[in-house]
Amino acid sequence: MTERDPVILIAEDDLAQQKLLIYNVEREGFVAIGAETGEEAYQQLKLHDPDIVILDWMMPGINGIKLCKIIKGDRKTRNIPVLMISARTEEEDRVRGLDSGADDYLIKPYSISELLARVRALLRRARPTIAGTRxxxxxxxxxxxxxxxxxxxxxxxxxxxxxxxxxxxxxxxxxxxxxxxxxxxxxxxxxxxxxxxxxxxxxxxxxxxxxxxxxxxxxxxxxxxxxxx
Amino acid sequence: MTERDPVILIAEDDLAQQKLLIYNVEREGFVAIGAETGEEAYQQLKLHDPDIVILDWMMPGINGIKLCKIIKGDRKTRNIPVLMISARTEEEDRVRGLDSGADDYLIKPYSISELLARVRALLRRARPTIAGTRxxxxxxxxxxxxxxxxxxxxxxxxxxxxxxxxxxxxxxxxxxxxxxxxxxxxxxxxxxxxxxxxxxxxxxxxxxxxxxxxxxxxxxxxxxxxxxx
DNA sequence: ACATGATTGTCATAAATTTGACATATTTCT
DNA sequence: AGAAATATGTCAAATTTATGACAATCATGT
Structure with a gap:
């Protein structure tokens, strides 16, 4: 009957940014897991089976796009929603971001409130009971x-x-x-x-x-x- | 239990501009400290522990971005809100401004009322209500x-x-x-x-x-x- | 690109509520 | 009782919110 709090994996190499995200996301009642590289993110993903993944586009090693393709290519992880974050502004990038399979896409600078709204939206889609469809x-x-x-x-x-x-x-x-x-x-x-x-x-x-x-x-x-x- | 007036550090190398800012900010009931260079600003920062920092993007010596990164990189000063001011208009700069960790960003020319509104907003955010407890x-x-x-x-x-x-x-x-x-x-x-x-x-x-x-x-x-x- | 209708932010003005002061009444202490 | 401090009703002034109008912006279909 008791549902676990939604778990969010945050892959972001800029540590300041990561901490900020974790702080805000936890304040919303989520459990946050941080990762600084694509590899680390992938390990944490396997380990914790998060409800949603926030990926920074640019990361050392396996970058956001690659990792997203990996996630979406594996049927075990395919239906975990991915929210991609990028500093680029070009429309083409936006397309490529979603092309890689990301479920949503956010461009820096973004407002924390907007990010949270999108996270909630993705969660609602994936776990209707958490946020409630209505x-x-x-x-x-x-x-x-x-x-x-x-x-x-x-x-x-x-x-x-x-x-x-x-x-x-x-x-x-x-x-x-x-x-x-x-x-x-x-x-x-x-x-x-x-x-x-x-x-x-x-x-x-x-x-x-x-x-x-x-x-x-x-x-x-x-x-x-x-x-x- | 007496609360001090909010202290604002204004780092702006154009002295006329600086004086104008100080005048307006003090009229709002804030205490203003001026600095003409990044180095001076940093000293004043250490000395006065302001509630908010207004940084001009372009300054001789340590410029606004660098100083912002320094502020945001030190856990002692990290949570002092930074408002960046810049004459540039390019979107890319805007991104870089917030990327450097600035909490808000203003492009010249700006209206004083907008600046004050943003300062007030940042202060409000920095002092979250001790909510939750009845x-x-x-x-x-x-x-x-x-x-x-x-x-x-x-x-x-x-x-x-x-x-x-x-x-x-x-x-x-x-x-x-x-x-x-x-x-x-x-x-x-x-x-x-x-x-x-x-x-x-x-x-x-x-x-x-x-x-x-x-x-x-x-x-x-x-x-x-x-x-x- | 263009036209067109919807949406949005701001302002001026109206309406509603709150506030601070003061005069007067009441209480408290010696 | 008398003096000093506090309590309270009243009211004009000040503050805050509601609302209609309007120009600018945005979105959409052609």
């Missing part, structure tokens, strides 16, 4: 797989930003988010958007969710931010 | 994550100032706070508010907590101040 709060339901939101089984149309916003809220019902935290999580870490913009989008989300009647599920916490419930 | 005193409970207060499981509605006030009290049950100490902690050190205003807010807090019956949990220490319990 996130619900009261009569609101968000289906991440179908990218669909309903309230009382009525379909709610949300724009991309509103959807991601609701996603954040519904993953932690009751938690109060500061505007800055929401910007980090929903908009991304290194972009500059006014704090007040959050108000506008929360307003739009409220409106969308209350369109067909129903009370406002959000709480405005004056001087702090917002929470769902 | 704070309790007798039947009073304060949940920092949900930003919710209950007494005997009855929800208590508090206004921002009352909430922060209770937060201070409940973190140190039994401690007697002088009005000045409460002003420092709850209102902030730089603003001027009458001592007597504390009385009013303690009164409001008392009223809110006793709304649904229950005895007054606070103690008025005549000639000194107040305490919880």
């Amino acid at each position: 996130l619900t709060y009261e009569d609101i339901e968000l289906d991440p797989v179908r990218h669909l939101v309903t309230r009382n089984d009525n379909r709610i149309e949300l724009r991309p930003t509103e959807y991601r916003l609701l996603e954040a809220f519904i993953e932690h019902p009751g938690r109060v988010w500061s505007r800055q935290q929401l910007l980090d999580r929903v908009w991304g870490r290194h972009i500059f958007v006014e704090d007040r913009t959050v108000d506008v989008h929360v307003g739009r989300l409220r409106k969308a969710l209350c369109e067909n009647g129903g009370s406002d599920p959000f709480r405005t916490v004056r001087g702090v931010g917002y929470s769902l419930g | 704070l309790t005193y007798e039947d009073i409970e304060l949940d920092p994550v949900r930003h919710l207060v209950t007494r005997n499981d009855n929800r208590i509605e508090l206004r921002p100032t009352e909430y922060r006030l209770l937060e201070a009290f409940i973190e140190h049950p039994g401690r007697v706070w002088s009005r000045q100490q409460l002003l420092d902690r709850v209102w902030g050190r730089h603003i001027f508010v009458e001592d007597r205003t504390v009385d009013v807010h303690v009164g409001r807090l008392r009223k809110a907590l006793c709304e649904n019956g229950g005895s007054d949990p606070f103690r008025t220490v005549r000639g000194v101040g107040y305490s919880l319990g």
Whole structure:
């Protein structure tokens, strides 16, 4: 009945970067295993059978692409999701990255929140029971797989930003988010958007969710931010 | 218990630019330290242990990137947030900027308001809320994550100032706070508010907590101040 | 490449809530 | 009782949030 915490293997040769990733990923409740080379990563992979692998593109020895091809070539490891990280920006690389079999692809610099969001998404796909295929709060339901939101089984149309916003809220019902935290999580870490913009989008989300009647599920916490419930 | 103002180290070789930054940053209530070279910045860093470092990319001697790598490579200074400023616009530079470990990145020309917003954001992130633990005193409970207060499981509605006030009290049950100490902690050190205003807010807090019956949990220490319990 | 419609961030303004001060009442201590 | 300190109701001012409008940007299909 008790499910183990998701195990994440992080292959990244820049140790500072690796530690940062491990820190953040563990804070999310995952178990993290670090590896500095492709070879080490491969050993750890065999040993721990992780739920997801984060691979840096460039690494000494077996690099990210090679390792990814190895993982995807072995039927024992084939269905472990791989998230590739790269500093390159060229579209061609992006294609090659996914060509190697990676399930997702992230370009440096990326925001930690974006990485975590993608990790969660991959986990949901691979282990539906962990993240739950459906996130619900009261009569609101968000289906991440179908990218669909309903309230009382009525379909709610949300724009991309509103959807991601609701996603954040519904993953932690009751938690109060500061505007800055929401910007980090929903908009991304290194972009500059006014704090007040959050108000506008929360307003739009409220409106969308209350369109067909129903009370406002959000709480405005004056001087702090917002929470769902 | 007195918190120092955030100290900002500004490494910028263009003196006019530096002065402008210092002026604006100090107007925000920060303490600013200027440095014209990488070497000087490093000395000041060691000396003052700033809360955040603003680095110009191009500087004589040790430049911004090098210094950033030094900062991020030393575990003593690693978690001081670094904001890199650069005149370059190429995407590749942006990548390299964050790659060097900078926590954020700003391209000239930038607006002062954007810079200040990013500084504030970095400071907020660096001081994460000591969340997770619920704070309790007798039947009073304060949940920092949900930003919710209950007494005997009855929800208590508090206004921002009352909430922060209770937060201070409940973190140190039994401690007697002088009005000045409460002003420092709850209102902030730089603003001027009458001592007597504390009385009013303690009164409001008392009223809110006793709304649904229950005895007054606070103690008025005549000639000194107040305490919880 | 281009047009077109949707989405998004910002701003101005309105609305709502909170706040600090003060006057007055009450309590406490000697 | 008298003096000093604290408690409390009231209210204008200040702060914070909600919302509609709009230009810029983005995405999509041709």
